[in-house]
Amino acid sequence: MAVCNQLSLAKCRFNPIGTESGVGGISGGERKRLNVASEVLTSPTILFADEPTTGLDSFMAESVVNVLKSMTASGRTVIATIHQPSSKIFELFQDLLLLSEGRLVYFGDRVGATEWFKRLGFPCPQYTNPADHIIKVRC
Incomplete structure (x- = not known):
């Protein structure tokens, strides 16, 4: 639940990811953050993240990078491509x-x-x- 809260996914945790009609389900930003969360929860030794912040607003982008950064504190390696990071995100590298x-x-x-x-x-x-x-x- 901690990762869910860190990535602001708690409010949509019971929503469908998508529907057969393609209408409804979680938003694109929530889908992006859910992808990051599902990878983080597997606790990989090395995580490659290809543009994990693309399409997210600055607050959500920083939340994603903070979660990735927290993984490194437990000895994991995170390799990410991030285009045009904000100054706050740059300081986390x-x-x-x-x-x-x-x-x-x-x-x-x-x-x-x-x-x-x-x-x-x-x-x-x-x-x-x-x-x-x-x-x-x-x-």
């Missing part, structure tokens, strides 16, 4: 692997990423989400 056109641009801890880009001549402006800044850099 531990390590980053950044690719550009299939080439490795950066691999290391999140905190070191802004320093790395600064040394390359791309300092992150004050009050700018580091993830937004990194996305705009052309290496």
